[in-house]
Amino acid sequence: MEKFVQITGYAAPMPMNNINTDMITPKQVMKAVSRKGLSWGLFCEYRFDDQGNENPDFVLNKEPWRRASIVVALENWGCGSSREHAPWAMLDFGIRSVIAISFADIHYNNCFKNGILPVALKPDEVARVMKDAEAGKPVTVDLPSQTVRLEDGAAFPFHVDPFRKDCLLNGFDDIALTMLESDKIDAYESAYRKKVPWLFDRRPAGREPAPFR
Template structure:
């Protein structure tokens, strides 16, 4: 997993609430077993019309959204079923940071475990960054170490659990974290094998 320490990127606004995992990645695209390749189906029912053509009204299809790596959206993002495919699709599409007033708990955890940084801000702070992203195409800097979002003099602190922060900052999944204690585990196993002889 790639570490996230300081991320700079363009933001796109999806000003909707209660976006569930079925909207993020519709069920008909869940047959793949790899983690990659889901980005093309992200928000499929919104991004595309019935004939498969791009929906020109959808936010991610606007020219200014091209290349965005920060998604700013409404509360309760990622609600619905607990499918891990939702963060896979967001990551594969190119997003690395998601800013919202609230997230579904399981979705939030799945994001962190898959290298996406979910940031909770107050509704007022989220609205402020939505407006900023709509007004300016300038990159936003997200500093995980400082827990700070900034752009042109506007700065907002965010909270994050120290465990999840450590995982994202170092690019660790749970196996990587366990391997940090490999030497201690080996010593313990050696002692136990000696006791059990």
């Protein structure tokens, strides 16, 4: 997982409540079995018409927000189903952080597990960030200091769980966290093989393995 320390970039303004995961990645995106190459599916029912042509009125099809690395929304971002394709598509598009008033719990957790930082701010603070986003001004999200900074110097602190913060700073997803204990895992497997070796011998009884050719 790519580390998250600090990003400065364009923030796509989406001044709506209850932007759900079916809007973020509709059902047809769910056919994908890989997290790579899913940027096409991000808000695809809003970005494209039935012929695949871009909708010029949708924010992610406009400059400079087609290069956005941040999204700014209102309340309850990511509600709906738990589909992990939503953060996959966001990440593949280049979205590394979402700033909103509140988040749906499962999507909030899925964002962290995929290297995306969800930032909850107060309504008046989100309004300030939204104003700069709509003006195409850069926004900075700084994880070490836990602040969102605007071009005029305004800064808004945010809370993040220390464990999740550490995982993002180091680029640890669940697999990477497990592999931190690889020495202990190897030692356990080695001891267990010696304790019950018959579980690991898959040769049929009375037969020797065929010679290697």
